[in-house]
Amino acid sequence: MINLDSFIDNWLKGMHGDGHLVGPNWDAHFFGMEVEPIEVAQRLIEHNS
Numbered sequence: 001m002i003n004l005d006s007f008i009d010n011w012l013k014g015m016h017g018d019g020h021l022v023g024p025n026w027d028a029h030f031f032g033m034e035v036e037p038i039e040v041a042q043r044l045i046e047h048n049s
Helices: 004-018 037-047
Strands: none
Touching: 004 037
C-alpha cells in the first residue's frame, strides 16, 4: 500500500520528470491506455478534493 500523497509527490512527479507514462488499465498482455503522470495526479487530486 502506498500513501496517496507519497504516490503523487514521489512516484508520479518522478515518472513525469523521467519522461515515463502511466498504464492504469493494462491487461495480462500489457495492452492498455497510457497517460501522462501529471494527468493521473490531477485526476486523483480532483477526485479526492
